[in-house]
Amino acid sequence: MAKLDIFNREWIDVIFTDRNQAYGAYQLRKNNNKTTNKAMVIGAVLFILVMSAPLIAKFIKGMVPEEETDRIIQTEVVLTPPPPVDEQAPPPPPAAEPPKPRVDQVRFPPPVVVPADKVRDEEPPTVDELKVADPGQKTLAGDPNAEIRIDEPVGTAPPTKAAVVEDNAVYDFASIEQMPEFPGGMPKFYGYVGKNYVYPAAAREQGVSGRITMSFVVEKDGSLTDIKVLRDLGMGTGEEAVRLLKKAPKWKPGIQNGRPVRVQYTLPIMLNLEGQ
Helix, strand or coil: CCCCCCCCHHHHHHHCCCCCCCCHHHHHHHCHHHHHHHHHHHHHHHHHHHHCHHHHHHHHHHHCCCCCCCCCCCCCCCCCCCCCCCCCCCCCCCCCCCECCCCCEEECCCCCCCCHHHCCCCCCCCHHHHHHCEEECCCECCCCCCCCCCCCCCCCECCCCCCCCCCCCEEEHHHCCECCECCCCHHHHHHHHHHHCCCCHHHHHHCCCEEEEEEEEECCCCCEEEEEEEECCCCCHHHHHHHHHHCCCCCECEEECCEEEEEEEEEEEEECHHHC
């Protein structure tokens, strides 16, 4: 019994003698060895393929040429031509010479590497000279009254004043730092209007009364220019208001950034026939 092999094909034929051998169990047992061997071979092949997949992928990747990652993109650049040179335009003024230094300056020769046959002996400033003067590119006489300048070039020109930019812009009276004002204030102005306004005869006969709106520019010197009538009552009332403003005393100009500027001003003038 120890040598009995129940999986032997002969035992399978004995067991299924005179029975339906087309039954599935007979076929499974009959083909068991073949199926097992086939499964072993397929499993071994799949295992080998799985384990060697990285090597195969690396080998295939080495056979395929790599695409260029850095591509040169050519772009056509069209440069606009420079503006034409105006030959009649005056040349720019020469650069201003820097002002004198505050302390005397003596020339300190810079080190220059030259061949030995071209060396020229030039004595540097002595210690006594450097006690009263600063080293520099050239010898200059100082100006004790000059301003102290740090990291700025110096020269022989006298000190210059800062350039003042002329401001001719017309400001709105609502955004100005200090508004223009009639001498003595607005009560004085309306008193001036009441004393000097000449009521036109046609307006007096028609009983014209109401408000005239005037617009003008208070210049830097206080004079009034660009006088306009924005709202007129007719009958010569607007023309008389223009005449009155042209002869008015100079105003105090508007101030912006500490300097007088031109200011656009809008002002109503009340005309009352009963007060005339």
